[in-house]
Amino acid sequence: MKVPFSYNLRNLWVRKTSTGLTIVGIGFVVWIFIMVMSVAQGLQKKMSQTGETDNLLITTKEAQYEFSSVIEPADLHVLRTYEGFQKDDQGRPLLSLETLFGAQQPPGVEPPIVFVRGVDADRLMSVHTGMRLTKGRVFRPLSREVVVGAMLAEKYPRLHEGGTVRIGKYDWKIVGVFDAKGGAFESIFYADRQDLKTHLRLNRDFSVTAKMQSPQAMRGVMAALEGDKRVSLRGRPEQAYYEEQAQTARQMEILAYLVSIIMAVGAVFGAINTMYAAVAGRSREIGTLRALGFQQPAILQAFLGECLVLAFLGGMVGCLLGLATAGAHFDLPEQGVGLMRVRAIPTWRLLGGGMAFALLMGAIGGWFPAWHASKLEIVAALRKA
């Protein structure tokens, strides 16, 4: 027969302080896990959602980063002969030749560096289909105009529609604001490619972003590029490229696991202490229960259950705290994009993971004291003062 659960619950209530402190200890560890993981995952998600699933990023074969890649005019000629790209109204393949620049701002200006992608105006929205203009319009060619990503516009009031940003020698006019499904592009500017190249003496294009007709077409072009001796190019799906770049996100995830697991050990020790004290204080009760006929497994289950309730409540506290700090934002750097603002918003999966983590702590912490309780010799236990 099982020990009535109300017995354990009541005991938790009677030893309020001990129960409370242990719950907070476990709760904080769960909170740390949730908070850091939500930032890490938020950043990872931002990076993986950058770009479109049907876009192929074409760079030179050896270039790990877009920055070290160069697209020659000859490369473009060859690409135009390939099949599989979506076409524009005039039947030309949707290939966006792009250039990239990190523009140093004058001393004292925040942020100190902004990244600008140079694109041809007619390719901006047709290839980067996730972009939406929320204010203003697209830049005109050769007019020193830019559009700004929503995250930058939100974070820096002066980078709004109508404001300016320093690129090279001049202040360029911000004529529009765009959002891009929360991806990394919202931390950068877009400008006219020829305009950038002229003003900055940039004589190279870094990459080509191509809009593919289908996943098979994408695979086909990737394979064709690999074997094509005329050019030294390779294609990577745009989202995969950015996901791969998410170095900071990965480091954060490592941090989350490291800190949480090590701290969990500390919290488990705390739980063990609490449960041992609980058992020690109730040895007469345990002896009585055994004398009444409750078997050893029942005692074990009862105390393990008690610890699991502790852990469950701790997990709830952790989740609530994690939700309470969901508004906290951190500006984290990623390659070629700059600083991205990530909010510590936990997903349901993460909250679930936090609860599971708490219950795991409870199971491990509660095991030995519960086992010990179940092994108490009845007479000795009854005799204890």
Added chain:
Amino acid sequence: MKYLRLLLKNLWRNPRRTVLTMLSVGVALFVYCGMDTLVTSMKTLFLSESSTKARMLVREKYGSAGMVQLPEAHEEKIRRVPHVVEVEPTNFFAGMIGNDKTNLIQGNAVVPELGFRIFPDQLEDVPEHVRATFTSQRDAFLVGKNLLKKQGWKVGQTVHLRLMWPKPGEISGVVIGTGAHPKLTNWMLMRRDYLLDVIGGQGKVDMFWMLVDSPGSFGQVARAVDGMFENSDYETRTETESQFFSNVMGWMGGLFSLVQGVSLIVLAAITFVAGNAVAMSVRERTTEIAVMKAIGFQSRTILTLVVCESVLGAVAGGGGGSMAAYVLFKVLPMKELGMFGMFTVPWQTVAKGCALSVVIGLTSGLIPAWRASRLHIVNTLRAVG
């Protein structure tokens, strides 16, 4: 410390509880030291003033670092500016071993004779014969100590790098020596002329490092150099070494906030866990405390005794945890941990850890100690169980 024996005896009353609590505190401080190391080391690395040498750097005005390069011809003109003692052109490079993208190796391509004069402090521990080799042997690599250890290289070994930046290519070199200065230890140096040979093309420079005669000349030199190239094809931005690095640090702000926030939660969590342990130990000894009060011990003394006991336990655990962090980080290569494996725990962090242990002992012990000191003698002696 006439009560020391009493304190130790009390701590050892329940060895399991004391040990588990000390381990919990130890674990928390271990985590704290790890995280603090990351933040503090980066800050000291980048923000400390090199007070002995007045260094400045010159880079292209409009691009973020390394975006646009300067012509070699600038060197002579910069050299002629009053108060400039030495000028060295340098180029940044990055590569990997084989195809391992996660193992990024970064360094600077330098001119040894000039570099030794401009950075005597950073290259202090490089012996004379190594310097001579670096100056005379083209394919010489000077590898920082941490990097050497992390890669498992030995001095005298030939190393093959797959260059990724500035251009893809293969370079091989001989590790001729190592240096342990914080700014060098995770980095490597190669000869600039060798790099230029490998990547081909015209000689362009990422940064010119300058040694000026005194910090008082900073302003003058900056104005003179930038003024000289103003409105030319390659305009410059001249900064002091500390200005440049504090900009670099600006990127890490969000990361630091997160790490510091988590550190606080870690310390708070463990205070609760430790507080629970102290509370439990006091609860077990109420009769004893009442007797002590009955025979004449003052409330204040009781309070101090309990607090001291708590502090003793916390310091033993926390001090141990801090030292464990120090030892572990020194011994393990931690290649997989990315940025977290880069640093060794500075003694200041260990000291901070010990100090915080004292604080944890004080805070966690305070409330139980207060309650102990307020125990009513008669009622306590009367109470059952």
